[in-house]
Amino acid sequence: MATKKSGKTVTKFFRNTVAELKKVAWPNRREVSTYTIFVLATVVVVALTIFVFDSILGLLITRAIKL
Numbered sequence: 518m519a520t521k522k523s524g525k526t527v528t529k530f531f532r533n534t535v536a537e538l539k540k541v542a543w544p545n546r547r548e549v550s551t552y553t554i555f556v557l558a559t560v561v562v563v564a565l566t567i568f569v570f571d572s573i574l575g576l577l578i579t580r581a582i583k584l
Contacts, residue, residue: 544552
């Protein structure tokens with residue numbers, strides 16, 4: 518069962534949340550596009566790096582087993 522105090526606490530929480538969100542420096546459309554491209558490029562580079570290392574290690578292990 519909710520009391521008056523808990524109701525005030527919830528209201529205060531949401532007021533504080535809205536106040537904090539107003540302080541956030543939201544990125545503009547160009548910044549979002551730039552960051553998105555950067556993240557996607559980074560993911561591709563990391564994925565390719567992992568693929569290359571995985572392929573090389575797989576080849577080495579396969580050759581070691583065949584010996």
